[in-house]
Amino acid sequence: MIKIYHNNRCTKSRNGLALLEASGKEFEVIKYLENVPTKAELENIVKLLKIKPIDLVRKNEAVWKSDFKDKHLNDNQIIEAMINNPKLIERPIVINNDKAVIGRPTEIIETII
Template sequence: MGLKIYHNPRCSKSRQALVILTEAGVDFDIVEYLKTGLSIGELEDLATKIGGDVRAMMRAGEGIYKELQLENESDDTALIKAMAENPILLERPLVSDGKMALVCRPPELAERFFD
C-alpha cells in the first residue's frame, strides 16, 4: 500500500501538507474523505495505525461533536461509528503509508514519511 493523504481541500493545513508531499516528489493518493466517506473498517484500520487513540484522529471542535455529546463517549466503537456517519469529524490532514498513520498538525509532520 502506498502513501495516502486524507484531504479536505477547504482546510489550509491539509492544503499545506499536500504541497509538502507534492514538492517532495513522493507518490501518493489523495482521499477526499468528505466526498467519498470512510467505512467503519477503514477508520478502525487508521485508528490502529495511529496508535489506537481514536480521539487523536477526531475534530473535537466541530459542532456535530458537541451535538452528539462525544466528549462523554468512552467507547471507541461508538466514536468510529460517529466518524463514519459524520466524516467532518476526522482530523486532517491525516497521512498513512499503510503501516502507520499520522495527523499532520503541523503539516510538516508529513515529512516523516519521506525523510
C-alpha cells in the first residue's frame, strides 16, 4: 500500500496528498509529527530513498540551525535528531512498496504510483 508521511501545515505535503487523492489509489496517511517514525522506520525510509540521513533533514529549520548545524554528526545521531525533532524530517515522503520519493516537486510522486 502507498504511504505518505504528511504534515498538513506544509503546502508541498498538502499538494502531495491531493495528488494521491486524485489518483484514486488506496493510500495511508502518516502524520509523522504526531506518530514519529521509529529509528528502524527512518533507516528504512533512507534506504528506500537511496540517500544519506542528512539528505532527509530540513536544514533551514530553526532547531537544526541552533542545535545541530555546525556539529559533525554520524548517521545514527542525525536519525536520533529527526526522531527527537520530527519537524526536521523532509516532507512529503511517499512510499509505494520498495520505491520512495520526497515529493519536491510534487509531480515526482507520479513516478512511483
